[in-house]
Amino acid sequence: MASLQGSRGGVRWWRRGGYPWDMVDPVLVEQVLGLDESSRRELRAVIDTSLADYHVPSSVAAVIGQRIAEADANPDGFVILGEFEREVRLRRPA
DSSP: OOOEEEEETTEEEEEBTTBTGGGSOHHHHHHHHTSOHHHHHHHHHHHHHHSOOOOOOHHHHHHHHHHHHHHHHOTTOOOOHHHHHHHHHHHSOO
8 A cells, every 4th residue: 555644733644554543543643633723632631631641661661760769869860862862972993
């Protein structure tokens, strides 16, 4: 299937091979994309509230908790992304 793309309500959308829009009523998608940004955010909040709670596996929750604790224990122990990228570039052989 050919790729389709467009823009509606300031939102760019596309589909390749029919995914993912074939799973959703295209008329409904057009209605949603016709909403202004504030209305889309409100709709998203309503949809998120209507969905079952996502269960975070205990192993993932433990890693997240550990990383938060490490960050709290050492608030100055962060590296700005740009600095990290610069360090990585310097380590690479020319």
